[in-house]
Amino acid sequence: MTPISRSALIRRGTAASIALLVIFLAAWEWGPRLLGIPSFIVPPASAVYAEFIRMLSVNHLLFHTGVTAAEVIAGFILGSLLGAVFGYLLGMSPTAEFALSPYILALQIAPKVAFAPLFIMWMGFTVYPKILVAILIVFFPVMVNVLTAIRGIDPDLINLARSFTASRAQIFWKIEFPSSMPPLFASLRIGATLAVVGVVVGELVGGNFGLGYLLTFGEGQANTPMVFVCILMLTLIGGIAYLAVIWLEQRVLHYVPARPLGGL
Amino acid sequence: MNRLEFRDVTMRFADASGRASITAIQGVSFSIADGEVVALIGPSGCGKSTLLNIGSGLYAPSAGQAFVDGERVAGPSRHVAFMLQKDLLLPWRTIAQNVALGVEIQGQTKSECARRATELLRGFNLADFAGRYPHQLSGGMRQRVALARTLAIDPSVLLLDEPFSAVDAQTRISLQHDLAQTLKRAGKTALLITHDLLEAVILSDRVLVMSARPGRIVDEIPIEIGYRDEPLRRRQDGKVAGYMARLMDRLEIARPASDQPQAPQPA
Numbered sequence: 001m002t003p004i005s006r007s008a009l010i011r012r013g014t015a016a017s018i019a020l021l022v023i024f025l026a027a028w029e030w031g032p033r034l035l036g037i038p039s040f041i042v043p044p045a046s047a048v049y050a051e052f053i054r055m056l057s058v059n060h061l062l063f064h065t066g067v068t069a070a071e072v073i074a075g076f077i078l079g080s081l082l083g084a085v086f087g088y089l090l091g092m093s094p095t096a097e098f099a100l101s102p103y104i105l106a107l108q109i110a111p112k113v114a115f116a117p118l119f120i121m122w123m124g125f126t127v128y129p130k131i132l133v134a135i136l137i138v139f140f141p142v143m144v145n146v147l148t149a150i151r152g153i154d155p156d157l158i159n160l161a162r163s164f165t166a167s168r169a170q171i172f173w174k175i176e177f178p179s180s181m182p183p184l185f186a187s188l189r190i191g192a193t194l195a196v197v198g199v200v201v202g203e204l205v206g207g208n209f210g211l212g213y214l215l216t217f218g219e220g221q222a223n224t225p226m227v228f229v230c231i232l233m234l235t236l237i238g239g240i241a242y243l244a245v246i247w248l249e250q251r252v253l254h255y256v257p258a259r260p261l262g263g264l
Numbered sequence: 265m266n267r268l269e270f271r272d273v274t275m276r277f278a279d280a281s282g283r284a285s286i287t288a289i290q291g292v293s294f295s296i297a298d299g300e301v302v303a304l305i306g307p308s309g310c311g312k313s314t315l316l317n318i319g320s321g322l323y324a325p326s327a328g329q330a331f332v333d334g335e336r337v338a339g340p341s342r343h344v345a346f347m348l349q350k351d352l353l354l355p356w357r358t359i360a361q362n363v364a365l366g367v368e369i370q371g372q373t374k375s376e377c378a379r380r381a382t383e384l385l386r387g388f389n390l391a392d393f394a395g396r397y398p399h400q401l402s403g404g405m406r407q408r409v410a411l412a413r414t415l416a417i418d419p420s421v422l423l424l425d426e427p428f429s430a431v432d433a434q435t436r437i438s439l440q441h442d443l444a445q446t447l448k449r450a451g452k453t454a455l456l457i458t459h460d461l462l463e464a465v466i467l468s469d470r471v472l473v474m475s476a477r478p479g480r481i482v483d484e485i486p487i488e489i490g491y492r493d494e495p496l497r498r499r500q501d502g503k504v505a506g507y508m509a510r511l512m513d514r515l516e517i518a519r520p521a522s523d524q525p526q527a528p529q530p531a
Binding site: 154156157159160161162163164165166170174175178181253255256257 | 368
């Protein structure tokens with residue numbers, strides 16, 4: 001793609017996006033009233049905004065958002081690290097992969113969010129069970145992608161390094177590790193959004209802090225705008241985490257040919 | 265002195281079921297003298313690449329031995345470098361860093377790696393591309409970079425496995441020229457595996473012909489044309505046609521294919 005058509009694409013695309021946002025907000029504000037939907041089912045945008053302002057002072061919204069964000073970050077980083085390490089270890093040892101694969105598969109099939117009540121029984125109403133659910137849920141896509149990447153490396157590439165008398169460690173750091181970067185980042189994008197799911201489920205199940213707690217609190221009071229505010233804040237956390245991964249990806253994978261709009 | 269020597273090398277692999285074994289090459293013996301370029305041709309699947317892997321120390325032969333510089337090959341060594349049809353350039357490394365891969369693995373300092381890469385890239389007219397990434401180069405340029413990477417470790421023996429079969433015909437001619445010039449200038453010894461009969465004749469001092477599996481050496485043809493560093497001039501030489509005819513005969517290319525049993529067999 002030429003730089004001119006690329007910049008034109010960005011200009012036109014941005015304008016269309018902003019137009020869509022305006023249309024969406026207008027539809028949200030006036031649509032329910034026009035269709036006769038009561039505001040306790042779909043509150044208009046202005047009511048949700050008013051609730052947001054109210055929650056900032058009355059419900060310590062920023063505190064709860066901060067707790068949830070911190071749990072997401074901790075769960076995402078630990079889950080990714082653990083997933084990557086296991087992916088590399090299993091990728092380098094076919095025996096270990098063969099021996100462990102039934103158990104890994106079983107754990108992968110088990111719905112991770114179902115572990116949340118168990119973790120809360122073990123660790124109480126603390127931040128730890130929430131982080132643990134996030135770790136578990138982020139772990140698998142990262143591990144599977146890294147494992148597949150290591151397995152998929154062209155054996156001739158490994159032979160090339162071997163013919164240069166490379167040691168096992170050199171083969172890993174010069175060939176295998178960099179080869180795994182694109183699939184690793186693809187899984188980190190997925191992991192960034194999954195971490196939010198894990199944390200919220202943990203908070204929904206038990207505890208008295210975090211956006212998941214506010215969600216159930218709002219539900220209990222039949223406060224629809226509060227539920228909407230929580231959903232928006234959770235989306236914001238997930239979005240920022242996703243953008244952070246993309247920011248890092250563009251720095252690490254700078255050698256990959258440019259895709260339109262950085263492949264959002 | 266022989267730079268590369270195969271003594272009665274046999275290689276067997278387990279077949280797909282794992283019960284029986286397939287003999288890929290059988291009792292192959294030949295040697296390549298210092299500075300000599302030998303081409304190896306043969307039908308697909310005759311074990312040419314297996315021979316190359318044994319020479320580079322990646323596989324151990326089932327029987328027999330390979331020697332480089334008089335030393336028995338027991339594993340990958342600094343004296344041998346190989347180059348394949350695939351350029352195997354690492355997409356996350358710049359061209360200069362790709363050229364330096366081998367010397368870097370062998371523990372040279374950063375400045376020495378950079379110096380060698382710069383020197384080789386200049387020799388291949390690729391100095392302007394040192395900071396680029398592989399995807400920004402054409403197929404022919406990438407293959408030139410792969411050749412530079414092979415030469416960077418200053419090996420005594422180059423093992424080339426169909427190095428130009430993936431590039432277009434015009435690029436191939438220019439790459440053949442570059443290779444011939446480089447081998448002559450550096451006085452390197454090379455074993456060149458190729459499917460291209462003309463390439464075998466114009467680039468080498470000697471052509472070895474392998475049979476279908478189990479592969480063995482069935483003919484050895486010294487190429488007595490001269491000016492080996494000028495493949496373009498060699499192409500024009502009157503003797504080329506005669507060598508080609510002999511190779512075609514040896515590879516049974518001119519004879520009717522076996523799926524036409526009714527065709528009359530030549531005497």
